[in-house]
Amino acid sequence: MLINTLAAFFAFTTVISPLEAGVILLITAYAIYLATAKDNQSIADNTHKPIGAGIYMYIHAAWLGRLSLLRAFLPFFVIFNSVLFYIDYRAEMIRYTISSWFMTLVILAIPLIWWTVSVWRCSYNQTHQLITYLCRYLIVLAYYEYILRFMIRYYYPNIWFDCQQIAIELGDCF
Secondary structure, three states: OOHHHHHHHHHHOOOOOHHHHHHHHHHHHHHHHHHHHHHOOOOHHHOOOOOOOOHHHHHHHHHHOOOOHHHHHHHHHHHHHHHHHHHHHHHHOOOOOHHHHHHHHHHHHHHHHHHHHHHHHHHHHOOOHHHHHHHHHHHHHHHHHHHHHHHHHHOOHHHOOOHHHHHHHHOOOO
């Protein structure tokens, strides 16, 4: 997360400098730390309720906050980052158009909302406050990733896409 996009912004644009990005990330980290410090209360009766087998029961239990935090956080974290690296690789190899790259991001947005709600609800089951803080911080970074990717799509498509694709989809190559 933020590996390809921040590197691209630092290398090819002057929108944000590494110092500015670091300050934004530190302020975000501090704000989430403050919110997590007073927000973390254990809900013992909601934990350890038996859930049925299957992906739908897992999704439902995570949405309701009945799973441990790491069971709700880790699977989608791995899937989310894998998809981002994959679509960036496909765009780099000129196998994805701008529209297909962007459509993949749009498709991934709904599970991102589910993931956010699930992790926030399941974080009450976590006893270690540092893990709660890190999971919530990484989710906020996922939204920053989306902001940067939307900026690339609308303002800087020449960072990842060749001129021929830009001319076909946007009308001209700038």
